[in-house]
Amino acid sequence: MTFKKINAWFHLWLGLASGIIVVILSITGCVLVFKQEIKSLSSPWFHVKKSNDNDKFLPPSVLYKSVQKRLPTKQPESIWYYGENRTAQITIHESDSIVYVNPYTSEVIAMVDHEDNFHFFEEGHFNLWLPEKIGHQVVGWGTFIFFLLLISGLILWWPKKWNKKTREQSFKIKWRAKFKRVNYDLHNVLGFYSIIIAIIMAFTALMMSFTWFNKSVYWMAGGENKPRIQALSDTSSNPQSNMLAQVDKAWYKGINEIAEFNRHDILMHFPEKASDPIYVCTDMYKGTWRDVYLDQHTLEELPASNKKLRDEDLASWIRRSNYGLHVGLFAGLPTKIIYFLASLICASLPITGFYVWWGKKKKAARKTELLTLPS
Numbered sequence: 001m002t003f004k005k006i007n008a009w010f011h012l013w014l015g016l017a018s019g020i021i022v023v024i025l026s027i028t029g030c031v032l033v034f035k036q037e038i039k040s041l042s043s044p045w046f047h048v049k050k051s052n053d054n055d056k057f058l059p060p061s062v063l064y065k066s067v068q069k070r071l072p073t074k075q076p077e078s079i080w081y082y083g084e085n086r087t088a089q090i091t092i093h094e095s096d097s098i099v100y101v102n103p104y105t106s107e108v109i110a111m112v113d114h115e116d117n118f119h120f121f122e123e124g125h126f127n128l129w130l131p132e133k134i135g136h137q138v139v140g141w142g143t144f145i146f147f148l149l150l151i152s153g154l155i156l157w158w159p160k161k162w163n164k165k166t167r168e169q170s171f172k173i174k175w176r177a178k179f180k181r182v183n184y185d186l187h188n189v190l191g192f193y194s195i196i197i198a199i200i201m202a203f204t205a206l207m208m209s210f211t212w213f214n215k216s217v218y219w220m221a222g223g224e225n226k227p228r229i230q231a232l233s234d235t236s237s238n239p240q241s242n243m244l245a246q247v248d249k250a251w252y253k254g255i256n257e258i259a260e261f262n263r264h265d266i267l268m269h270f271p272e273k274a275s276d277p278i279y280v281c282t283d284m285y286k287g288t289w290r291d292v293y294l295d296q297h298t299l300e301e302l303p304a305s306n307k308k309l310r311d312e313d314l315a316s317w318i319r320r321s322n323y324g325l326h327v328g329l330f331a332g333l334p335t336k337i338i339y340f341l342a343s344l345i346c347a348s349l350p351i352t353g354f355y356v357w358w359g360k361k362k363k364a365a366r367k368t369e370l371l372t373l374p375s
Contacts (some may be wrong), residue, residue: 004156011152012357014145019350021128028125029201033327035118035339042053045110046102048087055104057081060251061244063088066106067099078279080267103212140209146346147202150195157192180359187352190345197328197342200362207319214319223315226279231277231293231304239297243271250278250294258292258301260308261285271296283309286331287324 040046054141060079067076067090075093079365087109100109126137158316159166171191173185206213215225247270255263259282276296283290288309293302306312309320324330328339 007152011149011305014149014152015350015353016357018142018145018149019354021138022350023144024124024128024346025139025143025146026343028121029343030347032118032125033336033343039116039118043112046082046087048085048102048104050085050104055117056086057103057264058106059248060270061248062106062246063090063101063103064244064270066101066108067092070108071099076270078267078269079123081264083262083265092102109248131185136209140206143202143205143209147199147206150199150202153191154195157188175339183352183359184356187356188350191349192346194342197339198346200325201339201343204322207322208326218315218319221315221318222313223319229304231279231302232275233271233277233296234273234298237297239274241274241297243296246296246299247271249299250280253294253299254280254282254292258282258290262282277302277304280324287327287329289321300345 036057044293063079064076068074068315071092074095076099077091077093080089080091081103086103088103090099092099096113096115097111098114099111101107102109120212123129126132126139128138129135131137144296157170159170169188171189173189174181177185207217208214219225247268252268252269254266254268258280259266262285263282265282265284267279267281267284274296277293277297278296280292280294281289282292290309294300295302295313306320307316312320321330330334
């Protein structure tokens with residue numbers, strides 16, 4: 001009973017302290033779950049059609065030159081091929097605009113500010129619209145408190161005895177009861193049904209928020225936290241390489257030799273210096289991806305590159321799968337819908353929990369008032 005009381009006190013005050021943060025993170029998370037689907041429907045410049053079935057993607061150098069011709073004072077930084085019947089996305093060095101190009105014809109389709117409507121929700125989700133250094137910490141520690149609240153909430157939910165009455169109270173909402181009871185059931189029952197997804201979302205968010213947490217999980221899963229290997233091209237032989245020609249070769253290598261999944265969904269980075277590697281991001285599948293660094297001059301794969309996901313040890317697999325687990329991409333649309341509903345429930349928990357506490361506080365105040373009335 002003492003433990004239960006301490007846990008209830010802990011759940012109450014931490015819940016009151018983190019409630020606003022949890023509501024904001026959950027609501028913005030609901031919106032961001034379907035970000036790509038909404039953008040695909042609302043952004044016509046995302047889509048192109050082949051003129052015939054024999055059309056093939058043009059190499060990065062052709063798209064690079066097309067953008068430079070359109071924007072002679074700007075320097076393309078990276079190019080992302082999104083697959084069949086989609087425009088390629090080119091980011092520009094030190095620019096707020098993203099250029100969308102038809103990968104079959106090299107025609108520039110649109111220039112769009114990267115700070116679209118979703119940028120507002122992303123800023124709220126990542127930083128609570130605060131300066132990044134402050135907001136990142138507030139979000140991180142707010143998520144940590146929420147993670148502890150989920151554990152303490154499960155302890156509070158657990159019935160003392162398992163019988164028909166407690167099962168009905170724990171798993172069913174009494175919709176015909178008074179509002180106070182319905183509110184309690186919404187907090188208690190819906191909180192239980194969403195707890196597994198909520199714990200996954202909170203845990204994976206902590207992996208992204210804190211280096212110490214990420215490294216601790218990695219170590220506990222059997223990984224060894226070694227210094228990061230720097231990806232550098234070998235310039236000792238002073239090779240005179242044509243950067244664009246090498247990027248084209250790296251692109252061909254990426255789609256034909258390196259990629260296993262979604263071969264035509266590939267991101268390339270244009271090196272700025274002779275010592276920079278060519279970055280290739282491929283195998284973008286179910287929220288995971290593979291970072292590959294190729295020597296700019298020899299096109300040999302550098303040690304800093306990721307292995308194939310199936311060849312990774314458990315610790316590295318957890319780290320690389322973290323994003324997909326956080327946003328529900330690991331099983332496609334069904335899990336995204338489940339994550340949306342779970343996130344919506346998470347947004348409601350601080351509100352229903354606050355009403356439970358407020359109702360008890362008012363009840364206690366009325367009791368005290370009645371006891372102090374003269375007889």
